Amino acid sequence: MRDRFSRVATVILIALLAALVGQPYIDRLLFAATSPRAVAARSYLAESERATINLFERVSPSVVQVVGSAAGSGPTDFEGEQPREQSGTGMIWDAAGHVVTNNHVVNGTAHVAVRLASGDVVPGTIVGTAPNYDLAVVRLQNPRRLPAPITVGSSADLKVGQAAFVIGNPFGLDQSLSTGVISALKRRLPTGSGREIGNVVQTDAAVNPGNSGGPLLDSAGRLIGVTTAIISPSGSNAGIGFAIPVDTVNRVVPELIKYGRVPTPGIGIVAANEAVATRLGIEGVIIVRALPGSPAAKSGLRGIDQAAGEIGDVIVSANGQPTRRLSDLTDQLEAVGVGQEIELSIRRNNRSSTVRVRVQDISQPS
CATH class of the missing domain: 2.30.42.10 (PDZ domain)
Structure with a gap:
């Protein structure tokens, strides 16, 4: 009787071990997804998501990539045949084809090209620079189709904590959106000319190399600043980005368009x-x-x-x-x-x- 019990126990033990060892193979045979998975239905996007999507779709056509090449290197063609000396972001300012960007994006360049959101590449001419404000204006040469100019807001009534959005070309990756808040106001930012830009807007929305000259937007999609600099030990986003306030931009840019310079x-x-x-x-x-x-x-x-x-x-x-x-x-x-x-x-x-x-x-x- 004892021998029979031992044999039964041994058989059960062997069966359990076999089941344990074979479990993965059984699961793979019975449950492996060898055909496309069914798509799960989802509810509507959250209102905040829809608002952000709408903002990007409305504003992004007005945001461009600005690339300049140094003297002697030939026109920039975006195809890698000429070295890209400097690259940044800009925005359509008016129906005449003026593009606003940072002075440091085009400073020292002999040729400028602008890639529109449509993919069209248009040569540009620098019509004015303001080193004291790190602003520059480029005029597109005979563009076939122009997106709508960016909508201009005000920086006088900004509040710390309100939403902020950045659209640009970080590291050359065009039409990138980052979101955050306004982190601080009335910062001061030194420029290469030795003067300081006042009332600078600070944001934690990701700003990286290539975003320079692009728009900082409020939740209504209005321009509230032009991104210009970051503080980062690594050179990449560290959550501290700066933008020239739009009230300054709206004062300086018309002077650049009319006269090519801004009085000091x-x-x-x-x-x-x-x-x-x-x-x-x-x-x-x-x-x-x-x-x-x-x-x-x-x-x-x-x-x-x-x-x-x-x-x-x-x-x-x-x-x-x-x-x-x-x-x-x-x-x-x-x-x-x-x-x-x-x-x-x-x-x-x-x-x-x-x-x-x-x-x-x-x-x-x-």
């Missing part, structure tokens, strides 16, 4: 480095010297007395706004505009006074 408002002074003012415990813009014949010199502003080693005039406010650093002064000069007068409060020998100075275009010879 100033009063003709050389200002001390901010570090010098900080070291001396002075809050304001220290005038090193007033240029001969400049509005500053004509208004009696004085610079540092090098012989005596004495500080001259310190500008402490402009138009009633504190000038803690040079960028505060340039902001007010731009607000006043060339040809107008600006009221400056200065401190000289611990005495305060007010002076009115005419603003001139310091980029032009006197």
